[in-house]
Amino acid sequence: MRVDPREIQLKDGIAVMIEDYYNGTYGWNTIVPWPGRCQLIIELVHSSEAVVDLISQRATLVNLNRGFRGIFDNDDVECDINLSDPDSTTCDYSQKSRGITWYCNKPQNITSCPERVPTYKIMKKDKTVLGDQPLFKTGVNWQTEISNSGAMFYAQGTTEDFPRSSFKCNxxxxxxxxxxxxxxxxxxxxxxxxxxxxxxxxxxxxxxxxxxxxxxxxxxxxxxxxxxxxxxxxxxxxxxxxxxxxxxxxxxxxxxxxxxxxxxxxxxxxxxxxxxxxxxxxxxxxxxxxxxxxxxxxxxxxxxxxxxxxxxxxxxxxxxxxxxxxxxxxxxxxxxxxxxxxxxxxxxxxxxxxxxxxxxxxxxxxxxxxxxxxxxxxxxxxxxxxxxxxxxxxxxxxxxxxxxxxxxxxxxx
The missing domain is CATH 3.40.50.1110 (SGNH hydrolase)
Structure with a gap:
């Protein structure tokens, strides 16, 4: 969910933390720092089913969005953190002790893996990056305002009442x-x-x-x-x-x-x-x-x-x-x-x-x-x-x- 209270004229706003009560209801509490007419926008970003789908797709460790191709002379091969279709021989460019995992399929025209990949090009894949499409319909169950979103309210006070911190930034x-x-x-x-x-x-x-x-x-x-x-x-x-x-x-x-x-x-x-x-x-x-x-x-x-x-x-x-x-x-x-x-x-x-x-x-x-x-x-x-x-x-x-x-x-x- 996203809750966005904003001041009408200046389009200023404040980020809101939302609490999930785990029973189908949600709550939020925030200050409204600017006096005057304000508007409350409440938006459903994802359904819980969509979040589960996002998590499960990424658990495969396969990049569904872009493909990396390593260019070796006249040959180019797939490279990634986890190869979707690894060849019988794989070049391992990982440095596990330094938190780096990276592999490339070995080019057919060489006998041993080069010390490094000469250059890369990025290929866009045809696979969807947002999982099961029925769960990601704009205006239906993805990034859509809920009923009564846009309600107006009035915040009292003056500019002298603006909350500020007394601590120096350092x-x-x-x-x-x-x-x-x-x-x-x-x-x-x-x-x-x-x-x-x-x-x-x-x-x-x-x-x-x-x-x-x-x-x-x-x-x-x-x-x-x-x-x-x-x-x-x-x-x-x-x-x-x-x-x-x-x-x-x-x-x-x-x-x-x-x-x-x-x-x-x-x-x-x-x-x-x-x-x-x-x-x-x-x-x-x-x-x-x-x-x-x-x-x-x-x-x-x-x-x-x-x-x-x-x-x-x-x-x-x-x-x-x-x-x-x-x-x-x-x-x-x-x-x-x-x-x-x-x-x-x-x-x-x-x-x-x-x-x-x-x-x-x-x-x-x-x-x-x-x-x-x-x-x-x-x-x-x-x-x-x-x-x-x-x-x-x-x-x-x-x-x-x-x-x-x-x-x-x-x-x-």
Whole structure:
């Protein structure tokens, strides 16, 4: 279910946690932070039968969405975490101790498996990604408003009554925010006049970006949603880009530098499974990137991972996170001053670009949030709540990207 109370004129809103009473009824409780006319939207995202279908399909460990083809000279073969039709000889590129599982069928024109796959291309499969179609009918039992949704109500008060936190945003309050229990029905923030207002700390006072990041390095690591951070920072900080360029491969490494303020921003992808065609340098594993970081200068690492793992059982995702967690612990031991931030998932209405269920994104977000919960130096950026109301696309607009970056800066600076 999704509950969305919003202010009529400004389309501001607040994320709501819903409690399942396990008897066919649900409840929710939230503050309404803006005075005036409001509207209550209540939506059925999935039936329980649909959720069971999503879980059972992903338990097969077979990617139903995209196919990976490894290109070896003039031959291309299937590659994946678990091959749907493995040949008699399989090339094993797994690194189990580092949380990495990956196989390719052996090309017929070679005698032994190459050390690495020269390049990849992505093939879209014909199989459905939303299970049993009768359970996924838009406007019937999938992403449809329930009866009486849209009811109007009036919230009393003035702008002076807006709830705010008295705690200053810093690395300590970021840790507190990360430990915010998912079972809690208290939201972590809300939108007012297009601005995110944190309820865990006062995020209104943010120093100038260039002053904050002067003489610092920031690594943004992950899929295309974190790559957007790099391009936004490149524009705002007027970075000179020195990365490799390939207009057919979005995941190539990017490196930007502002010589005047000695600011360095780096983008790296997160490795297979990654829905991007390209050479090996376009898909480094996060554990490899973390091992290369030199933390002798002030450094922040912001990473995200999850959306490219949605077609698989969560055990695959947990295995990968285990390797990343171990690499983060080792980096912290080498350079205790390095600061880590985990960007949460982005909630969006399913589209042709990202047709997978946002329930799967929610599951991924909760796993990601809880996995680093006991590491005090790893903070969670709750982009799920920020994109729950109002909703956005899987690739959020520049306005949203700037809000995400401001949230990060409010803690880091």
């Amino acid at each position: 690395l300590r309050t970021a840790s507190i925010r990360s430990k915010h229990k998912m079972s809690s029905h208290r939201p972590t923030g809300y939108f007012h006049e297009g601005r995110w207002v944190s309820l865990l700390c006062d995020n209104h006072i943010i120093p100038l970006m260039r002053e904050c990041l002067k003489h610092k390095s920031v690594y943004v690591i992950g899929d295309s949603t974190i790559r957007q951070w790099y391009y936004s920072l490149q524009t705002q900080l007027r970075l000179r880009d020195t990365g490799l360029y390939d207009n057919k491969c979005w995941s190539m490494p990017r490196d930007g530098i502002n010589l005047q303020d000695d600011i360095r921003i780096h983008y790296r992808a997160h490795g297979n499974p990654l829905h991007s065609s390209g050479p090996p340098e376009s898909r480094p594993y996060i554990v490899d990137t973390l091992q290369t970081i030199n933390g002798t200068r002030p450094t922040a690492v912001v990473f995200n991972i999850g959306s490219h793992f949605l077609p698989y059982d969560p055990s695959v995702f947990i295995q990968r996170l285990t390797g990343i967690r171990n690499a983060a612990v080792m980096l912290h031991k080498r350079y205790p001053s390095v600061q880590f931030f985990v960007k949460g998932a982005t909630r969006f209405r399913s589209t042709a670009v990202g047709p997978l269920s946002d329930w799967l994104y929610l599951r991924t977000d909760r796993i990601l949030r809880g996995f680093f919960n006991d590491l005090q130096y790893v903070r969670h950026l709750d982009t799920w709540e920020m994109t729950s109301t109002p909703q956005t696309n899987i690739h959020a607009s520049e306005d949203y990207i700037e809000k995400f970056i401001l949230l990060f800066l409010s803690y880091y600076c």
